[in-house]
Amino acid sequence: MISSVTLKIVVIGVGIIGPRHAKHVIENPHTDLFGIVDPGPAGPGVAKELKVDHFSSIQNMIQFCNETNTNYPDGAIVCTPNSTHVKVAAELASHGIHLLVEKPLSPSPAEAIALKNYVDSKGVKLLVGHHRRFNPHIVATKENLHKVGKIIAVQGTWTLRKPSAYFESATWRTDINTGGGVLMINLIHDIDLLQYMFGPIERVYAELLPKQKLQYPNVDEGAVLTIRFKSGTCGTFVCSDSVTSPFNFESGTGENPTIPHHEDLEGLYRIFGTEGTLSVPDFTLYHQQSNGECKQEEPSWLNPIQRESVVKDRDLELHSHLPFDLQLNHFVDVIRGNVDPFCSAQDGMSSSLCIEAVLKSIETELPQRVSDCSTIKPDYESLGLKEKLNLP
Numbered sequence: 597m598i599s600s601v602t603l604k605i606v607v608i609g610v611g612i613i614g615p616r617h618a619k620h621v622i623e624n625p626h627t628d629l630f631g632i633v634d635p636g637p638a639g640p641g642v643a644k645e646l647k648v649d650h651f652s653s654i655q656n657m658i659q660f661c662n663e664t665n666t667n668y669p670d671g672a673i674v675c676t677p678n679s680t681h682v683k684v685a686a687e688l689a690s691h692g693i694h695l696l697v698e699k700p701l702s703p704s705p706a707e708a709i710a711l712k713n714y715v716d717s718k719g720v721k722l723l724v725g726h727h728r729r730f731n732p733h734i735v736a737t738k739e740n741l742h743k744v745g746k747i748i749a750v751q752g753t754w755t756l757r758k759p760s761a762y763f764e765s766a767t768w769r770t771d772i773n774t775g776g777g778v779l780m781i782n783l784i785h786d787i788d789l790l791q792y793m794f795g796p797i798e799r800v801y802a803e804l805l806p807k808q809k810l811q812y813p814n815v816d817e818g819a820v821l822t823i824r825f826k827s828g829t830c831g832t833f834v835c836s837d838s839v840t841s842p843f844n845f846e847s848g849t850g851e852n853p854t855i856p857h858h859e860d861l862e863g864l865y866r867i868f869g870t871e872g873t874l875s876v877p878d879f880t881l882y883h884q885q886s887n888g889e890c891k892q893e894e895p896s897w898l899n900p901i902q903r904e905s906v907v908k909d910r911d912l913e914l915h916s917h918l919p920f921d922l923q924l925n926h927f928v929d930v931i932r933g934n935v936d937p938f939c940s941a942q943d944g945m946s947s948s949l950c951i952e953a954v955l956k957s958i959e960t961e962l963p964q965r966v967s968d969c970s971t972i973k974p975d976y977e978s979l980g981l982k983e984k985l986n987l988p
């Protein structure tokens with residue numbers, strides 16, 4: 597049961613992203629930070645800085661609530677390493693705590709499906725943290741898609757160079773078995789956006805990029821993809837965390853306070869249609885529409901292409917905190933039962949299935965169909981629960 601008007605939110609895991617979520621919770625008028633849970637050495641210091649309670653486990657937090665007659669938190673934001681999401685989220689759901697789970701919902705689709713079935717059975721709400729859906733650049737892209745006519749193809753890029761400390765500070769990032777690798781950590785954001793904008797992906801083919809970080813043999817550094825959507829639209833995508841490049845969502849939009857904004861970047865996404873091409877994040881529309889003075893002949897290569905800015909003042913008033921704030925407001929609405937999750941467990945599973953197909957394609961050197969959720973057997977053991985489950 598929801599305990600109060602201002603929702604109490606606990607943040608689970610306070611490495612890179614957890615403290616950022618926690619600050620948003622503190623600043624949001626609809627939420628209070630209940631505390632943080634983290635068994636690692638950083639936990640007590642972060643809690644002290646944020647002036648909240650620290651718990652070394654979810655079990656300890658629950659025990660504290662029971663002993664002090666305190667209501668459980670209304671919601672939790674799960675910011676633990678990728679391969680721990682399902683177990684952590686299931687434990688919270690077993691106490692009726694609603695969930696915002698960072699992406700990926702799980703590196704394993706079988707675990708993700710088990711979690712979805714379990715939370716549904718408990719009446720617990722689950723939102724997946726693909727916060728870029730709330731980014732004004734993505735909102736504006738969606739609004740302007742119709743201007744290109746029928747969408748035939750898309751091209752996208754997420755390329756940059758991560759610092760050594762990123763890998764040295766958290767070993768889970770250096771092994772695919774713990775959810776590491778740029779495909780699982782970063783490409784999954786773009787996969788979510790691509791499906792959000794162009795519908796389900798049906799098939800992928802991926803070529804692994806050459807390895808630069810030889811000290812981490814069990815993790816990918818990116819791939820070049822060809823993608824076929826169910827609609828028939830096709831695309832290509834380049835993803836790498838080993839190259840020097842500003843062509844990535846964060847640099848292009850300025851949404852991440854730790855990655856410098858590269859002003860005037862063009863063509864992170866290029867969306868090619870029968871009537872025009874839209875370039876993002878610059879929002880240049882290339883087209884051959886009539887200017888109203890002379891009747892336009894059939895558009896073709898014989899005529900000049902016009903360039904038009906379809907979003908004025910391309911900065912879109914974007915503050916780096918905006919997508920996280922909007923996501924948190926939405927989580928509040930989801931917990932209150934006002935709306936369904938904008939990025940649902942089904943959406944999260946769908947992205948995981950696409951990454952699974954990418955990894956299989958790399959392994960087999962063949963194109964791979966993205967599996968249908970209904971063909972995947974849920975892995976209920978991964979929930980790590982003692983209660984007897986009566987689930988499909």
Ligand SMILES: NC(=O)c1ccc[n+]([C@@H]2O[C@H](COP(=O)([O-])OP(=O)(O)OC[C@H]3O[C@@H](n4cnc5c(N)ncnc54)[C@H](O)[C@@H]3O)[C@@H](O)[C@H]2O)c1
Nearest residue numbers: 609610611612613633634635636675676677678698699766
């Ligand atoms: N949405 C985004 O833009 C974004 C950005 C960064 C990370 N992420 C996602 O957030 C998650 C965390 O990433 P990170 O880079 O902050 O990781 P991190 O390694 O920096 O931090 C993870 C923290 O979780 C703690 N932890 C581990 N097991 C735990 C458990 N069972 N209970 C509580 N705490 C536990 C660790 O001690 C650590 O402090 C990942 O899933 C990642 O993919 C999302």
